[in-house]
Amino acid sequence: MKSYNENLQNLLNLAPKWDFIERVSLDRALGRILADDIVAKSPYPAYPTSSMDGYAIKFTNQNNKIKIINIAPAGNSDDIAISENECVKTLTGALVCDGADTIVPIENVKLSGEYIEITRPVSQGFAIREVGESYKESELLLSSRTKLGYCELALLAELGYSYINVLARPRVAILSTGSEVLDIGQIKEHKAQIYSSNSISISSLLKDMGCEPIIMPIIKDDKQAIQTALQNALISADFIITTGGVSVGDFDFMRDITRESKIIIDGASIKPGRHIKVAKINDKFIFALPGFAYSAMVTCVLFFKEFIEHIFGLNKKNRFKAILKDNHTKKSPFEEFSAASITNENGTIKISTATKKSGSSAIVGNLINGGVLLICPSDKDGLKAGEIVEYIEI
Amino acid sequence: MKSYNENLQNLLNLAPKWDFIERVSLDRALGRILADDIVAKSPYPAYPTSSMDGYAIKFTNQNNKIKIINIAPAGNSDDIAISENECVKTLTGALVCDGADTIVPIENVKLSGEYIEITRPVSQGFAIREVGESYKESELLLSSRTKLGYCELALLAELGYSYINVLARPRVAILSTGSEVLDIGQIKEHKAQIYSSNSISISSLLKDMGCEPIIMPIIKDDKQAIQTALQNALISADFIITTGGVSVGDFDFMRDITRESKIIIDGASIKPGRHIKVAKINDKFIFALPGFAYSAMVTCVLFFKEFIEHIFGLNKKNRFKAILKDNHTKKSPFEEFSAASITNENGTIKISTATKKSGSSAIVGNLINGGVLLICPSDKDGLKAGEIVEYIEI
Structure with missing residues (x-):
């Protein structure tokens, strides 16, 4: 079986570019991915502007008695100029009048009629x-x-955009399989x-990634029903994610279906996720993830998230370093991705798996x-407390 | 002027509890805040379950020739039991038959007709x-x-929930003021x-916090118009955030309005945000934030976000430690909150303000x-490279 990195590289090398652009209003653009470079068309501010409420003066007049000749509220567009020993009362955000080079805050002056005296120079x-x-x-x-x-x-918004070009959301069909599996909202029998x-979990994760998930009804382990559902999904979905049915047992029809087309990933020497498969059918990618909840989430992060970020053209860092707090023992000869928790201790990121339940890859609660x-590499038996290790944010 | 901490404590002491609960389907619950404790009603799994495709055996029979008497796919609900030297082919997720205590994976056996021989014991x-x-x-x-x-x-979902109780989203009206300010989508004249x-920015931040923002049209610096808008907002909004018009200048009508009621915060010895005001009108809270974009975002995080998290009953940590990378100079005698960037260097969080533009509180780009x-405390002139410092995630 190939390693995670080799499989991922093979997948990314075949991945298409996603250049499908959508124009959305700024008030609906939160969390979307910008499709264009944004360059300043003019400097900002475009004119010298006051950052406080005060009096616009010539700096060299600061020791003199200065006459207030005008007032400039924010938004004022009149052209105003001062001569020697004159000033303009200038409010926050207002353009600074011609001839002035300094704003003296209103707290720093003594007002007497039409004149100011500067009590605290700036x-x-x-x-x-x-x-x-x-x-x-x-810029x-x-x-x-x-x-x-x-x-x-x-x-x-400051630049004046009210609509913006963002990446359209790929439609991703999610097809969970398994004869033991009840659909959400279904009554247990x-x-x-x-x-x-x-x-x-997968649909929520996809929303975070910038995809539009379509949750298909759960299919029992029935070859014909799975094939029909996949064919329907292939018509309109951009990508398909299946969960369950991908191990080597008798009821694994998924495997047969994906073999009808180009297999890009056929298992990986990782835990969890050894039986992951990625196939291409009619130029569409199908990610066949394991059925156990923990394994499905982890492999979705390890493969589909990396795939989507790659086709989107994101330059995102997903791996970070931390100091291991407690010894960590590996369970398999494979590269392992284990649920862990991190804490910031005086600026150092400490990581530990001791806070998590040990057991099979079915324990969902370990990721909350x-x-x-x-990450524990395949060539190690474990990791020692105090080591610098790598982790992935999920 | 009071410190940030004193102001915040005064505000939180007066803050109401938010116990308005909404029932939502699980597929719409991403990012919402759970309103109930969730306790396991039964153990999970409820019965011993296979985590691999294999044969369910008695451990003590492992060296014998074992007869396959049945097959248990996932979802099978028949009661099956084995005697000595018998096994049941048991697929991933299937219940383990009575009498069995071990699953031997299918890769570890040699099949001969109705019998298995275990080639690699477990x-x-x-x-x-x-x-x-x-x-x-x-639990x-x-x-x-x-x-x-x-x-x-x-x-x-695993627990069988299809609908869940979450906190309803408070409606927060956002009223930006300023004669120089154009509304989004408006043409510059x-x-x-x-x-x-x-x-x-404030509406997007509010969405992240779990609020429902209502963007009101921008109001010029006109006392009557601002009062009318506030009165309309007070009818239906749970909270109101205003921006602009809160410094001590001539055109600051906001100040007069908020003085008509109980003032909870009247300025703070912080930068940015010195002129922040929080008032209570008819038991509703109005947060009057500064007009500069950077200052508005920072004070929204420092005051409104803390307020919302408090009334929601969240127990969230917003301050973290980091090691300062470059010397940082303070600009004012106040407690300062300066735009900075963080990096994870071999597990240590390094923070620097040297990556940011210096200038006024109007520079929005510093937060992207x-x-x-x-955070630079009021009693310090600056912070030295290598020091452990505190920062706030925004």
């Missing part, structure tokens, strides 16, 4: 936002493929039935409350 | 998920006020006008691409 240029303080003309402000958080949206969490995946 | 209990491996009866699985990510939703980013806020 430095030259004080409280003036120079042209281009925020950005210069032609690259946001790169294409930036994920839009509220700060990025603030910048776009006998003791061997279990509720599947895969539709809900901000869990991460500790 | 340990007792191998590949069996014991009753309660995932969780015991009465607390998720605490009330947990934010529901995909892993938490997976656990709820003269040079002194600027596009406001506050409606977009995962910025954080470095």
Whole structure:
């Protein structure tokens, strides 16, 4: 079986580019991925602007009695100029009048009729936002493929954008299989039935990634029914994720179906996820993930998330370093991805698997409350407390 | 002026509890805040279950020739039992038959007709998920006020939930003011006008916090118009956030309005955000944030986010430690919150403000691409490279 890295490289080498662009209003763009570089068309501020409420003066007049000749509220567009020993009362956000080079805050002056006296002098240029303080003309402000958080949206709004080009969301069909598996909302009929969490977990994870999930009804382990569902999904979905039915047992019809086309990944020397398969049918990718909830989530992160980020053109770092807090023992000869928790201790990221339940790959609860995946390479038997190790955010 | 901590304590002491609960389907619950403790009603798995495809045997028969008497696919609910030297072919997820205590994977046996011979023995209990491996009866699985990510939703789905109680989203009206400010989508008419980013940034931030933002049209600095807008917002919104118009200048009508009621915060010795005001009108809270985009976002995080998390009953940690990478100089005598960037260097979180533009509180771009806020206490002139410092995630 191939390693995780070799499988992933093979997959990414075959991955298409995703250049399907959607135009959305800024108030619906949170979390979307920008499709264009955003470059400043003009400097900002475009004119010297006051950053405080104060009086716009010539710096060299600071020791004199200065006459207030006008008032400039924010939004004022009149051209105003001062001569020697004159000033303009200038409010926060207002353009600074011609001839002035400094704003003296209102708290720093004594007012007497039409005149001010400066009680606490300031430095030259004080409280003036120079042209281009925020950005210069032609400055690259946001790169294409930036994920839009509220700060990025603030910048776009300031630039005057009201609509923006973002990557369209790929439609991803999720097909969970398994004769023992109940659909969400279905009533339990006998003791061997279990509720599947895969539709809900994978669809929620896909939303976070920028995809549009379509949860298909659960299919029993029936070759014909699975084939029909896959064929329907292939018509309209961009990608398909299946869960369950991919181990080497008698009831594994998925394997037969995916063999009817090009297999890109056929198992990986990893735990969990040894039986993962990725196939291409009619130029569409099908990710056949394991059925156990923990394994399905982990392999979705390890393969599908990397795949989507690659086709989107994101340049995202998903692996981080931490210091191992407790010894960690490996369970298999494979590369292992184990549920772990991290804490920030005085600026050092400590990671531990001792906080998690040990057992099979079926334990969903191990990933809640901000869990991460500790990576233990295949050539090691375990990791020692104090070592610098790698983890993946999930 | 009071410190940030004193102001925040005063605010939180007066904050109401938010116990307005909404019932939502699990497929719409991503990012919502759970309203109940979730306790396991029964152990899971409820019966010993196979975690691999294999043969269910008595461990002590491992060296014998064993007869396959039945097959148990996942979902099978028939009661099956084995005697000495008998086994049941048992697929992943299937219940383990009575009398068996070990699963031998199919890769570890040689099949001859109706019999198996074990070529690679396993340990007792191998590949069996014991009753309660995932969780015991009465175990607390998720605490009330947990934010529901995909892993938490997976656990709820596994437990059989299809609908869940979550905190309803408070309606928060956002009222940006300023005569120089253009609404999103509005055409610029003269040079002194600027596009406001506050409606977009604050509304996006509110969505992340679990609120339902209502963006009101921008109001010019006109006392009557602002009062009318506030009165309309007070009818239906749970909370109100205003931006702009809160400094001590001539056009600051907001200040007059908030003085008509109980003022809870009237300025804070912090930078940015010195002029923040929080008032209570008719038992509703109004947060009057500064107009500059950077200041508005920072004060929204420092005050409104803490307020919402408090009334929601979240027990969230927002401050983290890091090692300062470059010397940092303070600009004011106040407690300062400066845009900074963090990197994980071999498990140590390094923070720096040297990567950010220096200038006024108007520079929105300083917070993009995962910025954080470095905290510099009021009694320090700056922070030295190598120091352990505190930062706030934004």
